[in-house]
Amino acid sequence: MLNYWxxxxxxxSFSIEDLKAKPQQTDMWDGVRNYQARNIMMQExxxxxxxxxYHSNANPPGIVxxxxxxxxxxxxxxxxxxxxxxxYDPQSSVEKPRWYxxxxxxxxxxxxxxxxxxxxxxxxxxxxxxxxxxxxxxxPVTHExxxxxxxxxxxxxxxxx
DNA sequence: GCCAACGTTGGC
DNA sequence: GCCAACGTTGGC
Numbered sequence: 104m105l106n107y108w109x110x111x112x113x114x115x116s117f118s119i120e121d122l123k124a125k126p127q128q129t130d131m132w133d134g135v136r137n138y139q140a141r142n143i144m145m146q147e148x149x150x151x152x153x154x155x156x157y158h159s160n161a162n163p164p165g166i167v168x169x170x171x172x173x174x175x176x177x178x179x180x181x182x183x184x185x186x187x188x189x190x191y192d193p194q195s196s197v198e199k200p201r202w203y204x205x206x207x208x209x210x211x212x213x214x215x216x217x218x219x220x221x222x223x224x225x226x227x228x229x230x231x232x233x234x235x236x237x238x239x240x241x242x243p244v245t246h247e248x249x250x251x252x253x254x255x256x257x258x259x260x261x262x263x264x
Numbered sequence: 265g266c267c268a269a270c271g272t273t274g275g276c
Numbered sequence: 277g278c279c280a281a282c283g284t285t286g287g288c
Contacts, residue, residue: 113286136284137271160286218287236269238285 106147107244108154109232110170110207114161119168119209122156128209129173132241133182134190135204140241145177145203147243154207155244155252157232165217166252174206214256226251 110132112118122130135141149172156168179200182190195201222233231242244252 111286139271162288164287238270240285 106149106152107246107249108143108148108152108172109157109166109242109244110154111157111159111240114158118158119156119212122168122170122207122209129206131180132204132207133180135180135241136190136192136202137240140239141203143241143243144205148172148177148205150175153210153249155213155249156207159240163217163219165215165220166213167215168212169210170207171210172205173208174204177203177205180204216252216255220255221252224251224255 114120122128132144135144152172154170154172155166156170157166158164179197180190180202182188183192183195183200183202184197185191190202192201218232221227221230227233227248230244230248231237231239
């Protein structure tokens with residue numbers, strides 16, 4: 104069964120425009136260095152799942168697009184072995200990698216849905232995104248939450264016309 | 265740039 | 277295994 108997710112990126116380091124500029128508009132979701140987020144990618148994400156692309160540390164922060172998980176499964180994040188990378192992890196090894204990633208592909212832009220508007224929608228009050236202290240950069244989204252946000256993006260379109 | 269909240273590390 | 281110290285995230 105298809106599952107939904109939300110993945111965060113700081114646009115100053117990797118924005119949705121950066122993803123769209125990649126070959127096949129696809130890239131490795133590298134640099135995740137949190138076990139909970141890694142475990143979601145390793146154990147729960149499946150090919151064909153969809154995710155909201157969220158711009159964190161942005162002005163304003165919010166959801167900007169839909170992407171799809173396209174790798175067959177999670178595989179070791181090469182940046183952990185790269186001494187020149189800021190994601191280099193000296194405690195990891197090729198024999199026993201610590202960090203895994205999936206490939207994501209751009210699907211479509213969405214009318215911008217701000218964090219503020221998600222917070223102000225009572226139907227979305229249980230989203231991880233709006234829970235106090237929640238910083239998880241790869242997080243699950245329920246079907247209900249997904250549909251509600253899609254509905255919000257539609258209402259944006261109408262109100263702008 | 266500040267800082268609250270959270271995760272990780274490492275001494276003991 | 278506790279927990280203080282430190283590092284990071286991310287909204288504001």
